[in-house]
Amino acid sequence: VDPTLVATVVPEPGQENCGIAAVGLARATEAEVPVLRRQPGTLPGLQLPHGILRHADDQTVLGLSALLRAVADSGRPVGGFSAWGVVFAPRFLGRAATVRALERFDRMGVHGMSPLIIPHLSLHSPAGTLSLALGMHGPNFGVGGGDDHVSEGFLAALAAHAERCTPGLWLVLTAWDPELTTEADGGGSVPAAVHAVALGLVAERAGLSFGVRWTPGSCGVAAAPPGNPSAARLANLAAFLAHENSPGWVCPLAGGGEVRLAARARMRLAG
Amino acid sequence: VRDPEAVWVTGVGAATPLGLGFEAVAEALLAGRSGVRRVTHFDAVAQPCKIAASLGPLPAPPGWSDDDFAGLGTADQLVLWCAVAALRDAGWWERRGEVRVGLVLGSGAEWLTCWERDRQRGGRCVYFPLAGHPTLSSAARERLKISGPAVTVAAACASGNVALAQGRRWVQRGWVDVCLAGGCDRSLTPMGMAGFGNLGALSKRNDDPPAASRPFDRGRDGFVMGEGGALFVLERAGAAARRGARAYAEVVGYGASSDASHVVIPSADPDPAAAAVRRALADAGVNPGEIDYINAHATSTPVGDRFEAGILREVLGEEVRRVPVSATKSMTGHLLSAAAAMEALACLIALDRQALPPTINLDDPDPECELRHVARQAEPAHVRVVASNSFGFGGSNTCLVLRAA
Numbered sequence: 001v002d003p004t005l006v007a008t009v010v011p012e013p014g015q016e017n018c019g020i021a022a023v024g025l026a027r028a029t030e031a032e033v034p035v036l037r038r039q040p041g042t043l044p045g046l047q048l049p050h051g052i053l054r055h056a057d058d059q060t061v062l063g064l065s066a067l068l069r070a071v072a073d074s075g076r077p078v079g080g081f082s083a084w085g086v087v088f089a090p091r092f093l094g095r096a097a098t099v100r101a102l103e104r105f106d107r108m109g110v111h112g113m114s115p116l117i118i119p120h121l122s123l124h125s126p127a128g129t130l131s132l133a134l135g136m137h138g139p140n141f142g143v144g145g146g147d148d149h150v151s152e153g154f155l156a157a158l159a160a161h162a163e164r165c166t167p168g169l170w171l172v173l174t175a176w177d178p179e180l181t182t183e184a185d186g187g188g189s190v191p192a193a194v195h196a197v198a199l200g201l202v203a204e205r206a207g208l209s210f211g212v213r214w215t216p217g218s219c220g221v222a223a224a225p226p227g228n229p230s231a232a233r234l235a236n237l238a239a240f241l242a243h244e245n246s247p248g249w250v251c252p253l254a255g256g257g258e259v260r261l262a263a264r265a266r267m268r269l270a271g
Numbered sequence: 272v273r274d275p276e277a278v279w280v281t282g283v284g285a286a287t288p289l290g291l292g293f294e295a296v297a298e299a300l301l302a303g304r305s306g307v308r309r310v311t312h313f314d315a316v317a318q319p320c321k322i323a324a325s326l327g328p329l330p331a332p333p334g335w336s337d338d339d340f341a342g343l344g345t346a347d348q349l350v351l352w353c354a355v356a357a358l359r360d361a362g363w364w365e366r367r368g369e370v371r372v373g374l375v376l377g378s379g380a381e382w383l384t385c386w387e388r389d390r391q392r393g394g395r396c397v398y399f400p401l402a403g404h405p406t407l408s409s410a411a412r413e414r415l416k417i418s419g420p421a422v423t424v425a426a427a428c429a430s431g432n433v434a435l436a437q438g439r440r441w442v443q444r445g446w447v448d449v450c451l452a453g454g455c456d457r458s459l460t461p462m463g464m465a466g467f468g469n470l471g472a473l474s475k476r477n478d479d480p481p482a483a484s485r486p487f488d489r490g491r492d493g494f495v496m497g498e499g500g501a502l503f504v505l506e507r508a509g510a511a512a513r514r515g516a517r518a519y520a521e522v523v524g525y526g527a528s529s530d531a532s533h534v535v536i537p538s539a540d541p542d543p544a545a546a547a548v549r550r551a552l553a554d555a556g557v558n559p560g561e562i563d564y565i566n567a568h569a570t571s572t573p574v575g576d577r578f579e580a581g582i583l584r585e586v587l588g589e590e591v592r593r594v595p596v597s598a599t600k601s602m603t604g605h606l607l608s609a610a611a612a613m614e615a616l617a618c619l620i621a622l623d624r625q626a627l628p629p630t631i632n633l634d635d636p637d638p639e640c641e642l643r644h645v646a647r648q649a650e651p652a653h654v655r656v657v658a659s660n661s662f663g664f665g666g667s668n669t670c671l672v673l674r675a676a
Binding site: 085086092093094095098099101102105109110111113114115117118119120121122123124125127128129131132134135136137138139140141142143144145146147148152155156159160162163165179212214253254255256257 | 317318319371373378379380381382383386387390397398400401405406409412418419420421422423424425426427429430433436437440441443444446447461462463465466467468469470471525526527528529530531532533534535543546550554663664665666667669
């Protein structure tokens with residue numbers, strides 16, 4: 001992929017920006033996830049630790065797949081990210097596995113509780129797994145976990161990026177859309193799919209940019225963001241990133257602000 | 272005020288196994304009191320570990336009726352109690368509508384715990400999550416009627432440090448005027464305890480609960496789960512000084528890294544964790560010779576404590592013989608995603624009381640963990656600069672540096 005995803009955003013008052021140097025998207029239905037679990041992607045020189053995704057949640061699998069696509073998009077070798085960090089914002093991580101764990105605990109008690117649940121299904125888990133997968137030693141942490149995971153992910157990533165202790169940071173956003181249904185709730189009529197977006201954040205404003213803008217002087221009790229389910233926001237984000245003619249993408253932040261991605265412009269990165 | 276742009280801690284809200292509020296926790300920590308006891312709030316007979324540092328019922332904060340507060344989930348109660356207490360302590364509670372107040376909550380296994388507790392009550396939230404609860408941070412934001420953003424962050428046992436680092440940046444960059452930051456954890460449930468127990472991570476010293484958590488001791492055999500939380504009010508030093516706020520400390524340094532080695536076991540290579548500590552010291556502009564106290568992550572596991580001692584030796588060099596180190600998990604148990612916040616509180620107590628909380632149960636120090644331990648009882652000390660290590664599953668390494676304001 002050539003590095004043509006260049007747009008620049010002129011910072012506005014009250015706005016902070018961060019460059020996006022690489023983008024990766026992934027989507028898989030429930031039936032397709034096992035294939036990606038075995039082989040989330042291929043890159044020259046990539047050797048994933050053996051069995052790294054064996055016990056991982058489906059959202060972690062898709063997150064890694066999107067990340068590998070973003071690495072390819074970056075044009076850099078896979079080994080070039082050893083100092084990068086990972087911020088991973090899933091939604092309702094591990095829900096299907098938790099249903100099975102709850103039912104198993106009901107039947108078998110203490111001995112039925114897998115020791116793998118906590119290491120692999122907690123909010124920190126996907127970020128840790130991705131840092132391990134690519135041997136990245138920058139900070140890693142999870143964000144959100146609920147319905148506002150997209151906006152929370154952007155905000156936390158921008159703050160982490162402000163630490164300026166890594167050359168770059170991966171922001172990975174994932175969710176089931178529609179939510180995965182289980183046997184216990186009768187199954188759903190619409191096939192569920194996991195969506196994942198991986199963005200490579202860098203200090204330079206070369207490449208696609210995102211910014212957080214605060215409404216000047218806003219205080220008092222702000223209303224909750226207008227009804228806009230997060231899954232739709234993630235799907236909208238993926239659509240914006242996948243189609244060149246999208247006018248832009250905006251996600252409201254609780255607290256009188258918004259996350260805004262600039263419209264893509266066809267400009268070639270120097271060098 | 273040396274630097275008006277510096278970020279101060281001006282309020283504390285804490286609910287811990289050792290008590291509620293700064294004063295109660297300070298008294299217990301410096302007295303070397305253990306909060307570990309047999310688990311009684313659920314049937315733990317079949318659990319490999321039957322002891323924990325649990326949190327008793329919380330009183331309703333001012334402004335909430337007992338009935339309304341009792342109707343909330345236990346984790347919601349904890350966050351709300353700590354947040355209200357912190358804002359009141361800082362003098363912002365009645366005036367919180369005048370400023371933009373944000374919330375960064377360190378919380379690790381929120382949904383696992385929420386879904387388990389909901390199912391115990393006959394609920395079906397796990398099947399219909401979109402019709403269920405908002406996150407703890409979103410719910411707290413609504414209940415507290417604060418106007419800034421609210422975010423949940425998780426780096427396992429290092430979550431509280433990540434939250435404090437985020438809160439510091441939010442304040443520095445003017446995203447909020449005041450930020451609540453810290454960690455809360457109520458994962459002490461039957462499934463949570465079984466999960467850690469079956470992982471082989473917990474102490475089996477069930478016959479002597481207060482002696483079970485013994486970081487750096489040769490007889491340590493695993494950690495003891497704890498629950499509780501601490502939230503801190505962060506704000507700019509200049510603004511805080513102008514309104515005459517109490518300054519517990521200045522948040523001066525933060526460093527973080529990843530092992531990229533294993534999802535559970537800490538790396539045998541000390542370099543990544545050492546890099547996090549060095550980064551925090553560099554961020555703070557202090558060298559090892561200026562550190563007056565280190566609160567170690569030390570959970571009382573055979574491997575983790577030994578590795579941390581090696582990391583401290585590598586970072587501190589010759590100063591390792593001088594810098595006092597203690598592990599307050601010996602008293603509080605391991606508060607998991609609230610542990611870093613609990614230990615930041617222990618550091619504030621050291622600064623405030625000019626005394627170092629001890630590592631209790633350190634009767635037979637492991638020679639592989641040789642450090643300048645504050646063993647068994649508190650020590651008076653001149654304390655200006657303190658550091659708190661917190662490491663977590665997923666290979667997260669963090670270090671926070673605080674300085675007397």
